[in-house]
Amino acid sequence: MATIPTLALNIGWGTTLAIKTIVVLTVIPLGAIVLGYVFLMKMMSHMQSRLGPMDPGGFHGWYQLVGDGLKFLQKEDIMPAESDRRVFAAAPAVVVMSTFLVFLVIPMGPDLVVKNLDVGVFYALAVSSLSVIGVLMAGWASANKFALLGALRAAAQLIAYELPLLLAVVGVVIQAGTMSLQGIVLSQQRGSVFGWGGLGEPFVLTQFIGFALFLVASQAELTQTPFDMPVAESELVAGYMVEYTGFRFLFFFIGEFGTAFAFSAIAATLFLGGWAIPGVHGDLANILGPVVLFAKLMIVAFLMFWVRFTYPRLREDQLQALAWKFLIPLGLANILLTGIFKVAL
Amino acid sequence: MKPKIPGLIGGLGVTLKTMLRPAVTVQYPHEKEAPAPRARGVIALKEENCTVCMLCARQCPDWCIYIEGHKEQRPPRREGGRPRSVSVLDRFDIDYALCMYCGICVEVCPFDALFWSPEYEYSEFQISHMLHDKVKLGEWMESVPEPEPLEVGAESKGKK
Amino acid sequence: MSTTDTPATGFAVDRSALHHLADAQVNVELDTGDMILNLGPQHPATHGTLRIVVRLDGERVVTADPIIGYMHRGYEKLTEFRTYPQVTTLINRIDWLSSFANEVPFMDAAERLMSIEAPPRAKYIRTILTELSRIATFLLFLGEMAAQVGALTPVFYGFRDREYVLNLIEAATGGRFHPNFNRIGGLKDDLPWGWIAECRSTMKVVLNACDDFEDLVLGNEIFEARTRGIGIIPDHVGPSYGVSGSNLRASGVDWDLRRDGPPYLAYPDLDFKVWTHPDGDSYSRYWVRLQETREAARMVLQCLDGIPSGPVMAKVPRIIKVPEGEIWVETENPLGQMGYYVISKGGTGPFRVKIRSASFSNVSILPWLLRGVYVPDVITILASLYFILGDIDR
Numbered sequence: 094m095a096t097i098p099t100l101a102l103n104i105g106w107g108t109t110l111a112i113k114t115i116v117v118l119t120v121i122p123l124g125a126i127v128l129g130y131v132f133l134m135k136m137m138s139h140m141q142s143r144l145g146p147m148d149p150g151g152f153h154g155w156y157q158l159v160g161d162g163l164k165f166l167q168k169e170d171i172m173p174a175e176s177d178r179r180v181f182a183a184a185p186a187v188v189v190m191s192t193f194l195v196f197l198v199i200p201m202g203p204d205l206v207v208k209n210l211d212v213g214v215f216y217a218l219a220v221s222s223l224s225v226i227g228v229l230m231a232g233w234a235s236a237n238k239f240a241l242l243g244a245l246r247a248a249a250q251l252i253a254y255e256l257p258l259l260l261a262v263v264g265v266v267i268q269a270g271t272m273s274l275q276g277i278v279l280s281q282q283r284g285s286v287f288g289w290g291g292l293g294e295p296f297v298l299t300q301f302i303g304f305a306l307f308l309v310a311s312q313a314e315l316t317q318t319p320f321d322m323p324v325a326e327s328e329l330v331a332g333y334m335v336e337y338t339g340f341r342f343l344f345f346f347i348g349e350f351g352t353a354f355a356f357s358a359i360a361a362t363l364f365l366g367g368w369a370i371p372g373v374h375g376d377l378a379n380i381l382g383p384v385v386l387f388a389k390l391m392i393v394a395f396l397m398f399w400v401r402f403t404y405p406r407l408r409e410d411q412l413q414a415l416a417w418k419f420l421i422p423l424g425l426a427n428i429l430l431t432g433i434f435k436v437a438l
Numbered sequence: 439m440k441p442k443i444p445g446l447i448g449g450l451g452v453t454l455k456t457m458l459r460p461a462v463t464v465q466y467p468h469e470k471e472a473p474a475p476r477a478r479g480v481i482a483l484k485e486e487n488c489t490v491c492m493l494c495a496r497q498c499p500d501w502c503i504y505i506e507g508h509k510e511q512r513p514p515r516r517e518g519g520r521p522r523s524v525s526v527l528d529r530f531d532i533d534y535a536l537c538m539y540c541g542i543c544v545e546v547c548p549f550d551a552l553f554w555s556p557e558y559e560y561s562e563f564q565i566s567h568m569l570h571d572k573v574k575l576g577e578w579m580e581s582v583p584e585p586e587p588l589e590v591g592a593e594s595k596g597k598k
Numbered sequence: 599m600s601t602t603d604t605p606a607t608g609f610a611v612d613r614s615a616l617h618h619l620a621d622a623q624v625n626v627e628l629d630t631g632d633m634i635l636n637l638g639p640q641h642p643a644t645h646g647t648l649r650i651v652v653r654l655d656g657e658r659v660v661t662a663d664p665i666i667g668y669m670h671r672g673y674e675k676l677t678e679f680r681t682y683p684q685v686t687t688l689i690n691r692i693d694w695l696s697s698f699a700n701e702v703p704f705m706d707a708a709e710r711l712m713s714i715e716a717p718p719r720a721k722y723i724r725t726i727l728t729e730l731s732r733i734a735t736f737l738l739f740l741g742e743m744a745a746q747v748g749a750l751t752p753v754f755y756g757f758r759d760r761e762y763v764l765n766l767i768e769a770a771t772g773g774r775f776h777p778n779f780n781r782i783g784g785l786k787d788d789l790p791w792g793w794i795a796e797c798r799s800t801m802k803v804v805l806n807a808c809d810d811f812e813d814l815v816l817g818n819e820i821f822e823a824r825t826r827g828i829g830i831i832p833d834h835v836g837p838s839y840g841v842s843g844s845n846l847r848a849s850g851v852d853w854d855l856r857r858d859g860p861p862y863l864a865y866p867d868l869d870f871k872v873w874t875h876p877d878g879d880s881y882s883r884y885w886v887r888l889q890e891t892r893e894a895a896r897m898v899l900q901c902l903d904g905i906p907s908g909p910v911m912a913k914v915p916r917i918i919k920v921p922e923g924e925i926w927v928e929t930e931n932p933l934g935q936m937g938y939y940v941i942s943k944g945g946t947g948p949f950r951v952k953i954r955s956a957s958f959s960n961v962s963i964l965p966w967l968l969r970g971v972y973v974p975d976v977i978t979i980l981a982s983l984y985f986i987l988g989d990i991d992r
Contacts, residue, residue: 140453141754144463318748319820322974403453403814404446405821406748408974445817452814453751462758474769476790499684540687540778545786554772589789591719591907 113207117196121189124354125347126158131391132398133350134158140402165346168339173236176336181234185337185344188227192351194220199358200275202368202382203375213274214262217359218255221314224352225251231345232333244333246409247316247323253416254313254320260424261306264431265296265363274362282369293371297364299434302427304364306420311356312397313416315349319404320412353394361389475583477556478539482582483530483575487551490525494543494552502536503543504529530572535565553582632660637976639668645742645980646987650964652976659976662968664961669991677951682708682782682918685948690776692955693989695738696731696932698767701780704951706862707927707940708782711920718864720784720910725864726797726901727767727779729894732932733804734763736891739984740808743884744815746981747824752815759807762800769793782918784911794902801895808892816885825880829967829979832878839966840959843934845983848886849878855930862929867904870897880982887984919946933957933989953992957985 104112134157138145150156172181198213200206210216225248232244269277277296284294297304313320324332334345361367366389368382407415464471473479490507506529512522544552555578562568633654639647647668653660673692677685689704690697702724709716716724741756764774770789771777779786815821831841833849846853854872856865873889875882920942928937934956943949960983968976 136457137750139457139461141751142456142459142462142758143754144461144465147465318750321748399450399453402751403449404749404818405744405815405824407820408824408972410972411823445813445819445822448813449815449818452810456751456755462761474765474772474790476770476772476787477768478772497681497684499680499687538687539773539776540684541772541786542683542687545683587791589791589793591905593788593907593909 117193117207121192121196121351121354122347125350126162128354128357128394129346129350130155130158132394136395136398137402140399162343165343166340170339170341173336175236177234177236180230181336182341184227184231184234185341185348186227187230188224188348189344189351191220191223191227192348192355194223195352195355195359198274199355199362199386200278200368200382201386202379203275204379205368205382206275209273209275212272214266214272214277214363217274218259218262221352221355222251222255224348227348228333231337235333235336237336240333240335243323243335247333250316250320250323250409250412251314253413254310254420257306257416257420257424258310258314260421260428261300261303261310262363263424264300264303264427267428267431267435268296268300274359274367278362278367278369281366282371293366293369295364295366300364300427300431302423303431304360306424306427307360307364308393308396308400309420311360312400313412315353315356315397317353317397317401319400319406321406322409322412353397354390357390357394357397358386360393361386365389365393473556473558475556475586476554477558478541478554479556479558480534480554480560480578480581481532481537481544481575482553482555482578483572484551484553484579485527485530485572485576487549488527488530489549489551490527491548493546493548497542497546499540499542500536500538502533504531504533527572530575531569532575533569534560535568553579555579555581556583557581635973645985646990648961648985648987648990650968650976650980652968652973654973657972659968659971659973662965662976664964666958666961666987666990669987671988671992673953673992674951677948679947681947682920685951686780687776687778689953690778691988692953692992693735693931693933693936693957693986694775695986696735697775698727698731698771698777698779699929699931700936701777702728702863703927703929703931703936704938704940705780705782706929707925707938708920708942708948710927711923711925711940711942712782712914712918714783714912714914716784717909717912718906719788719908720912721864722901722905723770723785723789723910724780725868726898726905727770727777728863729898729901730763730767730797732894733891733898734760734767735932736887736894737763737804737807739887740811740815740884740891743880743978743981743984744821746977747821749815749818749821752811755807755810755814759803762803766793766797766800769796781911781914782920783914784909788910794905797898797902801899804895805892808888808895811888816881816888822881824974825884825978825982826877828880828971828975829982830878831963831967835966836878836963839963841934841963842956842959843930843932844886844890845883845934845960847872847874848882850874850876855928855935859928859930862927864901868897868900870900880978883982883984917946919944920948928954931956933984933986934960936989955989955992957987957989958992960985961990 134145134154146154146157148154149160172178195217197207198210198217200209228244228247228251232241232247235241265277266272269280271277271280281295282293286294286298316324324334334342337345368378368386370378370381370385373381490505492505495501495503495505505527507525507527509523510526512524514521541554544554557578560570635652635654637648637650637652639649641648649665649668651663651665653662671691673688676688680688686701686704689700692700737756737760739756741753744752767777768774770793771779771786831845831849833851836846836849836851841849842853852872852874856870857872870893873886873893875886922942922944924939924941926937926939928935935954936956937954939950939952939954940948941950964980964983967979971979
């Protein structure tokens with residue numbers, strides 16, 4: 094955004110780049126902390142009939158995760174003696190970097206998008222798969238047989254669930270007619286349900302199968318229960334993160350919750366209408382957009398974490414069977430139906 | 439016949455229901471729950487009743503009670519009588535690091551010198567400080583509750 | 599899963615042909631050696647210090663070897679030098695989750711040797727407290743097995759509802775975990791005022807909690823997929839290893855000492871159902887224990903309705919010396935069948951006490967049961983057998 098037309102501000106190219114960089118770098122950790130506090134600490138606690146952190150910071154323990162982050166930062170940096178040092182150090186960075194890259198295309202307002210790519214959806218899904226490489230690097234570089242096994246299992250799971258994720262999104266793309274995320278949001282804003290344009294046309298109404306598929310697949314992408322066998326393998330052996338302590342572990346943690354944040358944002362954009370409220374345009378939308386997007390992504394994140402805290406975990410072979418034998422055919426059927434409805438109606 | 443909700447959805451309902459109810463946590467240093475009057479927290483000593491008979495120290499399964507006493511002569515109660523010899527308690531220590539909180543000493547005492555008290559906040563930073571002497575045990579007598587009434591149908595004995 | 603008894607050292611070939619073919623191909627290509635995995639003494643999945651040395655072939659267990667004794671405290675030797683009240687204090691701590699139930703067979707044995715019978719009110723109160731300890735330990739099981747399978751929330755519900763039961767036990771006996779309430783001839787004290795009404799309301803809470811567990815855990819399709827068909831104990835194999843209690847009833851064997859053994863406590867007066875399940879898998883063990891929790895709550899309510907008035911202590915001499923003799927008493931504890939063989943030579947303490955603990959025999963089936971299962975299923979099976987280390991090692 095070189096200018097914000099109605100506010101008549103003239104911002105140079107360098108300042109724009111600086112603002113965009115700062116926004117991208119801060120919003121992911123902030124989002125991770127907010128999601129982690131609200132859902133992991135408070136919602137989980139209340140679902141378990143307890144209170145969660147109450148003392149740190151005075152008001153319902155809001156400072157807890159900040160304190161945790163600072164605690165991780167001051168820990169000793171230990172690396173296994175036989176590990177591959179450079180790969181070991183780089184692995185958390187690769188995982189977190191893919192989250193930052195996803196955030197580049199998520200629109201927060203009609204003009205508030207870092208880069209409005211025409212192939213936004215394609216880019217987002219492709220880049221989020223880069224974290225698999227980070228997981229494999231972590232497992233290999235740990236010089237630990239069990240870490241390697243955990244990493245291979247995690248990689249198999251993540252790759253298996255990429256397909257349902259993709260197929261869920263294809264239905265939305267067919268219905269919207271464009272792959273650009275901004276375009277998808279605008280088509281939901283302008284659409285109408287049975288002639289009434291009051292709510293716009295959030296795609297969750299017609300793409301409910303796709304929404305369910307997306308939620309399940311993103312649950313697996315984040316290795317959350319019921320798909321957390323690679324991580325909860327710490328019953329027997331530890332997962333791929335076993336040799337990581339201190340700030341490298343903090344990176345993994347930010348990566349996990351940051352990716353949850355990013356996937357919730359994508360789901361909110363694709364299915365719930367993103368930053369758009371029908372009837373709100375221009376400058377007001379630029380101001381309200383991030384707030385609306387945040388509210389919608391919290392709804393999606395609530396659903397994901399609700400499932401996470403309720404269900405037991407699936408065994409690895411059951412997990413793979415679910416992906417290949419159930420979710421992928423369902424996704425293909427969804428695409429077929431969407432295509433028929435779009436062309437015929 | 440109600441239609442059967444799939445178990446996955448029913449489970450979500452349980453967690454949502456629990457989330458909307460208040461939590462059961464008692465935030466300890468700020469709020470405290472009172473234990474039951476019979477709760478076996480700490481043993482209190484009523485020194486004037488003790489006759490240094492050593493029954494409690496003998497019956498303790500862990501041998502955590504250390505008693506020392508001596509005999510003294512007291513003047514006779516009335517004119518022309520023999521001087522009485524009375525046992526005086528010198529030392530009555532209970533090592534709470536060993537104590538099993540079984541209550542055998544309290545039951546076995548024939549003179550009702552030992553009582554249970556529901557006091558529980560007596561932790562120390564060093565194990566050697568867990569050996570409490572008769573002064574401290576006497577202080578705890580204040581927290582001993584009154585013997586409480588028994589349930590319907592009991593033959594009332596109203597014991598401690 | 600077939601029921602042939604292949605020796606524990608061989609790789610069990612019970613699976614369907616398809617699985618076996620796939621395994622054979624993978625083994626030929628990768629030539630994986632056997633890997634030894636040590637589920638060490640410190641482990642979140644084994645409830646205490648149990649060590650299982652597992653030999654793996656890829657994902658499958660070839661042999662499993664439990665090594666016990668990390669928590670041996672020498673109970674049987676300790677009882678040789680303690681009087682009867684002191685022994686009562688100690689044996690609370692064998693199975694610490696349902697500690698009142700440990701005292702009952704020992705007290706029964708001592709009372710029979712002395713030919714004393716506890717008054718009826720004492721028997722009823724003992725029954726109520728035994729069933730309360732059964733509820734307490736099963737509520738913990740219901741939450742904790744779900745935690746081993748992966749669900750995080752049922753553990754908290756189990757502990758939360760167990761608090762009400764423990765508060766009841768504390769109000770009556772003075773101790774939450776170690777009541778130490780039995781005396782030869784009856785009980786130490788009667789119940790405090792208002793206990794019966796509070797017990798009734800707590801039983802309602804327990805019954806609601808069981809409904810919650812049924813919705814949250816038993817009905818969950820993922821839980822069913824993780825536990826159905828896992829760790830099947832056929833009904834002729836269980837008794838041959840000495841498996842008892844809910845594990846046996848979950849294999850379909852209709853045997854409960856409260857109904858089938860010699861009468862003890864107030865059970866002959868009560869009307870209760872013994873729950874069995876025809877499969878012998880982990881799911882049925884969870885199911886049976888859930889039903890038994892409900893049944894225990896109903897039994898407590900029955901006892902509360904029918905509790906007689908009177909003394910709680912029979913006439914016993916001040917210094918108790920049990921006459922010479924030996925006796926074996928066995929009762930249905932929450933973990934299984936627990937028994938004491940008491941030899942008395944007329945002193946103030948027993949001459950020798952032999953403790954038959956339920957978990958010791960329950961764990962002996964592990965080498966047979968764990969052959970050929972997947973590694974995550976080992977955790978599920980351990981959780982479903984529900985042993986307590988204090989009970990295994992004494």
